[in-house]
Amino acid sequence: xxxxxxxxxxxxxxxxxxxxxxxxxxxxxxxxxxxxxxxxxxxxxxxxxxxxxxxxxxxxxxxxxxxxxxxxxxxxxxxxxxxxxxxxxxxxxxxxxxxxxxxxxxxxxxxxxxxxxxxxxxxxxxxxxxxxxxxxxxxxxxxxxxxxxxxxxxxxxxxxxxxxxx
Numbered sequence: 001x002x003x004x005x006x007x008x009x010x011x012x013x014x015x016x017x018x019x020x021x022x023x024x025x026x027x028x029x030x031x032x033x034x035x036x037x038x039x040x041x042x043x044x045x046x047x048x049x050x051x052x053x054x055x056x057x058x059x060x061x062x063x064x065x066x067x068x069x070x071x072x073x074x075x076x077x078x079x080x081x082x083x084x085x086x087x088x089x090x091x092x093x094x095x096x097x098x099x100x101x102x103x104x105x106x107x108x109x110x111x112x113x114x115x116x117x118x119x120x121x122x123x124x125x126x127x128x129x130x131x132x133x134x135x136x137x138x139x140x141x142x143x144x145x146x147x148x149x150x151x152x153x154x155x156x157x158x159x160x161x162x163x164x165x166x
Contacts, residue, residue, distance in 0.1 A: 014137035084118035
């Protein structure tokens with residue numbers, strides 16, 4: 001089985017997708033690996049590598065540490081995030097966090113760091129395919145990735161996706 005590592009921004013639907021397709025996905029919470037400070041990040045990388053070939057998609061966060069660990073270990077990934085320049089998207093995600101019951105302090109923290117974090121994703125220049133999320137759901141983004149890999153995407157659809165190969 002071909003495995004795709006998906007580094008997707010919080011609230012894009014990683015956990016929702018995983019619950020819908022638990023046999024073909026793995027949703028990895030890096031905080032579990034960070035608790036063992038003397039083994040981190042090697043424990044995280046070893047875990048990811050041990051799961052390649054067993055799942056179609058392995059979901060990880062877009063935290064800078066996660067991206068750097070993947071890049072430092074030559075693990076290609078798809079980086080999916082909302083546009084840093086679209087205030088409507090920001091408001092959409094903040095409302096999504098409220099609807100799923102996240103604490104207001106968390107939502108305020110995201111609000112204050114939104115532009116910084118999404119721009120960090122935008123400026124990731126190598127080792128991944130950098131995709132500003134344009135489809136309504138992560139499921140559609142992943143479907144587009146797979147279709148594109150198989151050559152099933154017309155050029156105008158590819159341009160519509162705003163994906164940037166870096």
